[in-house]
Amino acid sequence: MSAAPLDLLLLPTWLVPVEPAGVVLHEHGLGIRDGRIALIAPRTEALKQPALEVRELPGRLLAPGLVNAHGHAAMTLFRGLADDLPLMTWLQDHIWPAESKWVDEAFIRDGTELAIAEQLKGGITCFSDMYFFPAAASELVHKSGIRAQITVPVLDFPIPGARDADEALRKGLELFDDLKHHPRLTVAFGPHAPYTVSDDKLENIRVLAEELDAGIHMHVQETAFEVQQSLEQHGVRPLARLARLGLLGPRFQAVHMTQVDDDDLAMLVESNSSVIHCPESNLKLASGFCPVERLWQAGVNVAIGTDGAASNNDLDLLGETRTAALLAKAVAGSATALDAHRALRMATLNGARALGLDEQIGSLEIGKAADLVAFDLSGLAQQPVYDPVSQLIYASSRACVEHVWVAGKTLLDNGQLTRLDEQRIIANARAWGARIAGRA
Numbered sequence: 267m268s269a270a271p272l273d274l275l276l277l278p279t280w281l282v283p284v285e286p287a288g289v290v291l292h293e294h295g296l297g298i299r300d301g302r303i304a305l306i307a308p309r310t311e312a313l314k315q316p317a318l319e320v321r322e323l324p325g326r327l328l329a330p331g332l333v334n335a336h337g338h339a340a341m342t343l344f345r346g347l348a349d350d351l352p353l354m355t356w357l358q359d360h361i362w363p364a365e366s367k368w369v370d371e372a373f374i375r376d377g378t379e380l381a382i383a384e385q386l387k388g389g390i391t392c393f394s395d396m397y398f399f400p401a402a403a404s405e406l407v408h409k410s411g412i413r414a415q416i417t418v419p420v421l422d423f424p425i426p427g428a429r430d431a432d433e434a435l436r437k438g439l440e441l442f443d444d445l446k447h448h449p450r451l452t453v454a455f456g457p458h459a460p461y462t463v464s465d466d467k468l469e470n471i472r473v474l475a476e477e478l479d480a481g482i483h484m485h486v487q488e489t490a491f492e493v494q495q496s497l498e499q500h501g502v503r504p505l506a507r508l509a510r511l512g513l514l515g516p517r518f519q520a521v522h523m524t525q526v527d528d529d530d531l532a533m534l535v536e537s538n539s540s541v542i543h544c545p546e547s548n549l550k551l552a553s554g555f556c557p558v559e560r561l562w563q564a565g566v567n568v569a570i571g572t573d574g575a576a577s578n579n580d581l582d583l584l585g586e587t588r589t590a591a592l593l594a595k596a597v598a599g600s601a602t603a604l605d606a607h608r609a610l611r612m613a614t615l616n617g618a619r620a621l622g623l624d625e626q627i628g629s630l631e632i633g634k635a636a637d638l639v640a641f642d643l644s645g646l647a648q649q650p651v652y653d654p655v656s657q658l659i660y661a662s663s664r665a666c667v668e669h670v671w672v673a674g675k676t677l678l679d680n681g682q683l684t685r686l687d688e689q690r691i692i693a694n695a696r697a698w699g700a701r702i703a704g705r706a
């Protein structure tokens with residue numbers, strides 16, 4: 267019995283599978299059936315397969331969709347609200363007061379939709395969200411067709427949507443239950459940071475995460491001040507405290523890690539934890555520099571995230587990856603640090619691995635979900651093309667993102683969102699901006 271026809275056959279000039287590492291396939295086709303990658307073959311072979319639709323992509327590079335491994339989606343509505351400030355002033359004097367005044371379910375819906383639209387237009391097919399009202403954010407993920415890890419926010423103090431940590435966890439457990447069979451949504455725990463979550467709550471989270479085999483996503487060692495404060499209050503560095511509480515492990519996602527000493531490195535390696543690097547947020551808040559090359563060479567899985575739009579100020583993962591590649595060289599004092607191919611791997615497969623999704627997404631392999639992005643490398647400023655991955659990382663912007671598919675569904679077609687109304691999203695964001703700025 268012959269196989270059913272492909273739903274879609276894509277014929278790009280370059281196909282970058284990411285796994286195996288460093289490979290660029292010229293003039294190959296990728297076939298999709300039932301939302302999964304069903305075929306990767308030289309163009310002439312691929313064209314022999316019956317397909318319901320064939321799409322020529324000349325001058326385009328087809329790659330796995332980008333994975334934004336850390337962000338606060340609805341903070342798009344606070345973009346530019348408090349710039350040019352150090353982390354704790356930014357957070358305590360500006361962002362937390364604004365959040366307690368403005369963040370409700372409607373804010374989360376409009377801000378998350380704006381974030382999803384911006385991310386899809388930038389080639390992101392999967393993002394991690396650490397923000398309030400996670401059930402409302404999940405609804406937008408469901409509706410838009412994108413893929414996401416939604417985290418359950420936990421802090422020692424009241425937050426929008428939960429009077430205390432117990433209520434946040436109770437609602438979070440309901441979300442785990444509601445979404446346990448969802449094809450594109452996973453839920454993880456999101457304790458904010460070692461300085462805002464006490465030991466008893468972290469212990470609770472460890473037990474629940476073990477029971478549910480769930481990820482734990484947390485800001486860790488974002489600044490030298492945080493490390494100093496932990497030494498004074500707990501007698502150990504934050505990561506050592508988390509290790510003592512049993513939180514580290516393959517499902518632990520340590521966001522930022524600008525401070526890494528030899529003991530921290532050994533703990534990350536031994537526990538097989540992931541680090542999520544957010545270079546532009548770290549630069550803008552002057553938080554410090556994550557030693558990406560040192561972590562990578564030691565065998566730590568390093569992924570990349572934009573952080574929220576209030577500290578970046580965009581959700582542009584391609585731009586973030588370029589910043590990471592350049593910064594890694596300066597930090598390591600070596601021009602060979604984080605080369606373009608490894609930078610792309612960090613933005614795809616490593617992100618998938620950090621979120622526990624590397625069996626499903628992150629590379630172009632038969633059987634994986636068809637989460638893909640086609641970049642247009644035919645522009646003037648990208649010529650000539652010697653190495654398309656180098657051109658993508660060092661000479662392209664997110665404006666070259668042309669098409670995006672998630673689980674085989676077209677979510678961006680010729681730069682146009684297929685399921686979201688861009689003009690309505692812009693109008694909603696403007697209305698929030700006017701309200702927050704006191705003009706409405």
Ligand SMILES: CSC[C@H]1O[C@@H](n2cnc3c(O)ncnc32)[C@H](O)[C@@H]1O
Binds near residue numbers: 419
């Ligand atoms: C439940 S976590 C959401 C919480 O985190 C705040 N936040 C955003 N960016 C950062 C950052 O870089 N470090 C620490 N905290 C951050 C956000 O405003 C929410 O209050």
Ligand SMILES: [Zn+2]
Binds near residue numbers: 336337485573574
């Ligand atoms: Zn963050």
